[in-house]
Amino acid sequence: MALDPVDAVIVGAGGGGGVVAYELAKAGWNVVLLERGRAQTFAETGHSELHSQRTTVLGNAFGPDDTRHLRIREAENGRWVKVLPSDGAYNNVAACVGGGTLSYGAMAWRFLPKDFQMRSTYGAPAGSTLEDWPLRYEELEPYYAKAEWEIGVSGKAGANHFEGKRSKDYPMPPLPFNREASLLAPAARKLGWHPFPIPMAINSIPYQGRPACVQCPHCVGFRCEVDAKSSTAVTVIPRAIATGHCKLRTECVVKEVLLDKKGDARGVAYFNADGELVEQLARVVVVAASATETPRLLLNSKNAMHPNGLGNRYDWVGRNLQGHAYSGAFGLFEQETWDGVGPAARVALCDHNHGNEGCVGGGMLANEFIRLPYLFARSVRPPGAPRWGQAHKDWQRRWYKRSMGVKGPVQEVPRWENRVEIDPVAKDAWGIPTLRLSGRKHPSDLKTGKYVAARAAEWLRAAGAIEVVETLPGMGLSGGQHQAGTARMASEAKLGVVDRDCRVFGTSNVYIADGSVHVTNGGFNPSLTIQALAFRTSERILAAGHPGKRG
Numbered sequence: 001m002a003l004d005p006v007d008a009v010i011v012g013a014g015g016g017g018g019v020v021a022y023e024l025a026k027a028g029w030n031v032v033l034l035e036r037g038r039a040q041t042f043a044e045t046g047h048s049e050l051h052s053q054r055t056t057v058l059g060n061a062f063g064p065d066d067t068r069h070l071r072i073r074e075a076e077n078g079r080w081v082k083v084l085p086s087d088g089a090y091n092n093v094a095a096c097v098g099g100g101t102l103s104y105g106a107m108a109w110r111f112l113p114k115d116f117q118m119r120s121t122y123g124a125p126a127g128s129t130l131e132d133w134p135l136r137y138e139e140l141e142p143y144y145a146k147a148e149w150e151i152g153v154s155g156k157a158g159a160n161h162f163e164g165k166r167s168k169d170y171p172m173p174p175l176p177f178n179r180e181a182s183l184l185a186p187a188a189r190k191l192g193w194h195p196f197p198i199p200m201a202i203n204s205i206p207y208q209g210r211p212a213c214v215q216c217p218h219c220v221g222f223r224c225e226v227d228a229k230s231s232t233a234v235t236v237i238p239r240a241i242a243t244g245h246c247k248l249r250t251e252c253v254v255k256e257v258l259l260d261k262k263g264d265a266r267g268v269a270y271f272n273a274d275g276e277l278v279e280q281l282a283r284v285v286v287v288a289a290s291a292t293e294t295p296r297l298l299l300n301s302k303n304a305m306h307p308n309g310l311g312n313r314y315d316w317v318g319r320n321l322q323g324h325a326y327s328g329a330f331g332l333f334e335q336e337t338w339d340g341v342g343p344a345a346r347v348a349l350c351d352h353n354h355g356n357e358g359c360v361g362g363g364m365l366a367n368e369f370i371r372l373p374y375l376f377a378r379s380v381r382p383p384g385a386p387r388w389g390q391a392h393k394d395w396q397r398r399w400y401k402r403s404m405g406v407k408g409p410v411q412e413v414p415r416w417e418n419r420v421e422i423d424p425v426a427k428d429a430w431g432i433p434t435l436r437l438s439g440r441k442h443p444s445d446l447k448t449g450k451y452v453a454a455r456a457a458e459w460l461r462a463a464g465a466i467e468v469v470e471t472l473p474g475m476g477l478s479g480g481q482h483q484a485g486t487a488r489m490a491s492e493a494k495l496g497v498v499d500r501d502c503r504v505f506g507t508s509n510v511y512i513a514d515g516s517v518h519v520t521n522g523g524f525n526p527s528l529t530i531q532a533l534a535f536r537t538s539e540r541i542l543a544a545g546h547p548g549k550r551g
């Protein structure tokens with residue numbers, strides 16, 4: 001079945017796709033937004049700790065499900081093994097309207113100017129594909145500001161000593177410090193560092209018809225009870241639909257981008273909620289399916305002009321998968337440090353993002369999000385501390401409120417070998433060839449991780465910790481919640497998958513609007529950068545004017 005052409009079809013109603021839907025629909029384009037997941041309400045998942053997007057003991061609350069989805073992953077011993085979405089090795093974000101932004105922690109970071117120039121700053125370490133972005137911070141700055149105002153971010157302009165120039169203040173003041181932040185901020189100053197309130201895509205005051213955060217003790221991993229968290233599901237997507245120009249179709253799994261003889265897109269083929277194969281014809285195709293599913297879709301879309309997959313003439317599709325080499329420390333204190341006030345992460349510093357002796361990059365450090373007892377039991381435990389029975393319970397009771405975690409998303413050095421490709425055998429429930437993942441972190445990441453973890457430990461000691469344990473990144477492949485890099489932006493086709501406008505090389509009408517296009521992933525959670533780029537890409541799509549005409 002082929003449906004009448006629309007101006008644009010967008011694959012994925014997540015962090016980036018929602019933004020493009022809004023911008024194009026607002027400009028009067030007729031848009032279809034296809035999402036494989038559902039629109040989920042708070043009542044469906046509530047605050048079930050074992051069934052969130054962070055603790056998948058009972059499955060992924062926000063998808064995808066284990067029954068219809070699978071991936072193949074290279075194990076430590078080099079063998080290919082099957083992994084399901086509720087397994088951490090699947091490298092999942094989410095599958096629902098809002099994508100990862102429905103349950104995310106909502107830290108809303110701008111990358112620093114140097115994050116766009118990693119190769120110029122550090123050189124390319126051996127065995128890496130470290131590169132500069134073909135864009136500078138200054139070019140993205142107006143779109144960061146736009147994202148902050150359209151999505152809704154609270155923060156304090158000028159508070160981050162290291163931030164690049166900004167054209168506008170935040171639309172809302174920052175959330176107030178909690179007890180942890182009040183202990184950590186003076187300790188950081190004592191060390192000569194520069195602490196400041198974390199910019200959050202969370203309403204600190206009522207904004208755009210949504211209420212202020214009620215500081216519940218369940219934030220990251222859950223849908224917000226009052227919709228104070230600025231997910232695309234409650235911001236740009238409903239606004240896109242309200243224009244009358246955007247149709248959201250859920251439970252629609254896109255199989256491939258349909259290509260014509262020139263190598264341009266005709267539309268996409270997808271399985272609808274009834275399992276029927278439908279062709280949605282469109283003049284422009286925007287792929288925003290996440291940095292693991294976007295390369296899968298490109299590699300599954302072939303014709304004579306794209307024999308190795310859409311945009312894959314130079315074998316860049318799926319390469320450079322990266323996330324963050326999370327590093328930090330936790331500390332135990334004599335006094336109670338934990339006041340149970342959400343979203344908990346309140347104070348950060350960027351003193352260790354760059355300029356760390358002998359390291360390539362670094363990462364922002366912040367106090368940890370709200371602590372689920374399950375996660376506390378698994379991850380906050382000094383070596384030798386009891387993990388079972390009465391002694392474990394006593395330990396948990398004694399230290400749960402007398403501990404603090406500080407950690408940061410250490411910027412990864414990308415590697416060509418870290419990749420998403422199509423498995424030659426495995427298929428999902430719709431018969432679509434599934435992806436397989438392989439690779440490991442660059443050795444430089446561990447060195448930088450150790451440096452940043454040592455700074456986290458120093459911070460906790462200065463705040464009064466009586467015992468501190470550093471937490472280091474594993475060397476296995478990253479690219480789960482913060483996945484990026486697999487359809488790199490580049491100045492020429494030989495060096496990547498999309499151009500500066502995020503248009504796929506070798507096409508006139510296929511764009512990518514998700515974390516795939518990141519050349520490097522900053523020392524920060526990535527969604528504000530994904531969204532700033534999505535605002536910029538939307539502008540470029542509209543400026544290209546007549547869809548289908550080679551620009």
Ligand SMILES: Cc1cc2nc3c(=O)[nH]c(=O)nc-3n(C[C@H](O)[C@H](O)[C@H](O)COP(=O)(O)OP(=O)(O)OC[C@H]3O[C@@H](n4cnc5c(N)ncnc54)[C@H](O)[C@@H]3O)c2cc1C
Pocket residue numbers: 011012013014015016017034035036037053054092093094095096097098099100101103104105106107108109220221252253254255288289290291293294297481482483513514515516525526527528530
């Ligand atoms: C628990 C958690 C906490 C996080 N905390 C933060 C944070 O504090 N700050 C931050 O910046 N980031 C955070 N992130 C990361 C953030 O959510 C992601 O960076 C962001 O959502 C990525 O946006 P995207 O557009 O690349 O992809 P996504 O948001 O993943 O959107 C992709 C969408 O495409 C859909 N899709 C995929 N394949 C298909 C297909 N074939 N057909 C149809 N639809 C398809 C998916 O279902 C999904 O909805 C967090 C993520 C998680 C899960």
Ligand code: SF4
Pocket residue numbers: 202203213214215216217218219220222223224225226227228229342343
């Ligand atoms: S802490 Fe605030 S933003 Fe987060 S889920 Fe609770 S009410 Fe919503």
